[in-house]
Amino acid sequence: MGDAIDRRERPPVKDWMSVLIFDGRGGVRKLTDEEETQPYSVPQKGFVFISGNARSPDFKVWLREELGDFISDMISVPSTRTRCVVMEDKAMVMLRVPRPNASPEDVGRQLLSLWLEKGKVIVSSELNIPEFLGVAQWQASHHAPLSPADLVARLGLRAADRLEPLIERLGDNLDSIEEGLMLDRRHDVRAKLAHLRRNLISFRRLIWPQRDVLNTLEIEDLSFFTPRDRVRLREASSRSARLGDELQALSERAVLVHEQILDTRAEQMNKTMLLLTAVTVILMPLTVISGVLGMNVAGIPYADSPYAFWIVAGSLALIGAALFVLMRRVKWL
Template sequence: MEHIEFAYCLNGPDAGKRLDSEDHIVARLKADELAWLHLLADHPDTDPWMEEVLDFVEPPTRAALTAKSTRPRASVQEDGLVVILRGVNLNPGEDVEDMVSLRVFLNPARIITLSRRPLRSVSELREEVAAAEGPQSVGSFLASLVERLGGRIDETLFELAERVDLLEDAVIGAPAPEQRAQVVDERQEVIDLRRFLGPQRDAIGQLASGGHAMLSKSDRRRLAEAHDRLVRAVEELDAMRDRLIVLKDEIDAAVQDKLNRNLYLLSILSAIFLPLGFLTGLMGINLGGMPGAESPWAFWVFTGALAVVGALQLWVLRRLRWI
């Protein structure tokens, strides 16, 4: 049973009771009272076990629940409702934006969830169920799960927004090339979150507006509120993405300005020393007839002439407002 993470009764006299044996799990899932089973999606025994034991799950549904690559969506199947969601990755040593896929199958008598990595929202809901304080209907379970996922998303976006605000203040105050890497990292996180939260917003909106017969009016209202929070989250991500693009442009412009200033100074120095270099090169040729070759004062006279030429060049450049 390594592929089975846990299973609980959700309603009836056994509400909150954990199902420890495979026989009890299968019997409860085939009964009329509601049960929740959580499986490891990447375990090699999961798909064969579902095919053999959970005969009420159709092959297309099973394929959607165990697929390696998923995208948030909600679809009504002949055997129930399939909802695929994403939650922020709060596992140690992993990136928050590498969102964890949660696959959910619901029908009036059973709930089956699958994930490849732990999700804190699922753990919290499990603790609530184990204390016999959890949801006791399919719609309430789905709404509770979506609300918990949304709460983690809001916390993550709040922390991300604070980092972007601090970065924005730093860039506006003193843009520097080393800030570019941080801007790129934050922008990549925003893009990764936006990639999953956009479809998740649409899926929750579909459930809230059309929904399913298993969802009561109260459940749909809760889902509508969760959808509104996701709409705001996506809008905030879009705004942060645009702000980070502007910050990158500011850093690039500052770097370009510094480069242009350096090139300008080099050009000025070249303009000053080019005539002086020409004169020293001309007077340094080893040919007969060089003026002042025999005079002890010729070097100092020539040096003074170079100083006069340099000063004259600086005067001309200042008149032209080049310096």
Template sequence: MKDPNDDFEHVTPLLFGRVLDGKGGGRPITWEDAQDWSPGNPDEVMWLHLDRTRPGMQHWLEEKLSLPEPTAELLTGDQNRPRAFREGETLVATLRGINFNPGAEPEDMISMQLWSDGQRLITLRRHPLQTPREILMAIDQGQGPPDAGATITLLAELLITRMSQSIIDMNYVLDELEAQDPDQHAEQMLHRISTIRRNCLALKRHMAPQHEALEQISRDAPMWFEGHDRREIAESIARLRRYLDDIDISKESAVVLQDELRARSLASSEHATYMLTIVAGIFLPLSFLTGLLGINVGGMPGMNDPDAFWTVAAICALLFVALIVVFRRLRWL
């Protein structure tokens, strides 16, 4: 069956809309019907998912929802740091999720703004976000959230759950790097480790404020945000805290592995320098001797002796052996 929203997606901000029936299901609603919508029964909730980049979006929020100008600016602007606050009997929040769109890096984040008064739920985004579509699919199958509070709770839960896959991927790469031979792939390994460290720092920097935003929702949400919704948010907060701890562990593991590789590289370089110094120490006296005997002046001994070359070679060999013995006794070799 064709979704009536498809006809309006190219001319309106509406990406999709549903009227929740309070039992896990919902029916589509068009942009025109949403303008003057009122609940047919106390259990109905209207959810509109909008593209906040469409022209006139801020004006519509101010006019149709009677939002103050600063709140409308927050919902449509590019200030995407996670935050949440209560405004009368409404809840306003900005949440972040990992960008899984093609070509995106794990540290790329997508923000989603939301506003709700308990009977109406408005979510807004700039870039495509998979989480609202997952919930939409569950609603269309009759297995979705029954009300606004449960929808907000599920949005937060799915946004956080998606972090786990990025953390698992980073840990898998770290395990793979630990199994590689650092003598053969040192440069490549250091590059990949640096990427993981950057990803960990970006995830921590972007997701840590979300912890505070969810705590604000759990603590200050209006009365229509029921007790079981607050418990679910508390579970999401605990899960997010574990994920942030996992990010710290991944970052520390990357630091340890990077330090180990750099230590091995430094040790190898120092060993090479040491061996060159030993070789120079051995051949310096020999070079001095041969250089002294090679000066082209009169009175050099052995110039007319046919056995002089072999005598000098024997002296050099004895000197070489003597130097090896001395270096070994000094434990330089």
């Protein structure tokens, strides 16, 4: 063979684990059943990729035998934190990606736990990693990752690919909310906007840590990282950062819509208070006059006149009409 061969003890191929050999030149192959009893060989520039089911007890046992109790526990124990930990010349990376067919209302995050070292990548996840990465397309196009760091960058890009349409749907939902606000459907808008803002917070908690993990991995001094690897990680980080910027822009728009709702409510309340004040101003002198004339004492003018009631009622109506016209002229009504 053209490249030097690194002989390794091959882990058993089971239904709970998949082993892929990357040749470092764009090629990838999966170990077949015939190779199960034979040691596999990894080209000097290539690496082996082992992915297993995080729920499988057999895979957890294999992890303990391969990496030891401490590292295997870090990889296999479920975690809610996206992070990157470097130990000597090795690294552990935790990523969280949306589940397949997720919706903005129910992202359903799934964990990817990766162990990176020279010539080897181990992934523990409930996801079907070969399918998630599109290994079949890599085999057909001969465009597989060239290094472990390149593989991590591809994982970050795949996660971003799942997030991007969800973020676009969030943007469409915000457009619908703004349209509803313009059509004066405020009773529906407030609840939808509150739900959207909660989704935006959830997405930001998902995308920003992923960017930080890729940035951290890029700047770490790992001997098997090449300048090209760091460029690839930077590209994946930039993609995550761009999605984060879109989320930030949506969050700012949501804040503006919320402020517009508050302004609209305040304006409506001001109009209501102005109307009530105007009615009070009109009725107050009428109430005073009618109250004075309604005193139960002697000496009330025209108390015995049969036309007094209509004269007083007409006078009150004229005074009220005059006050109304005055308020219309000063634009209080």
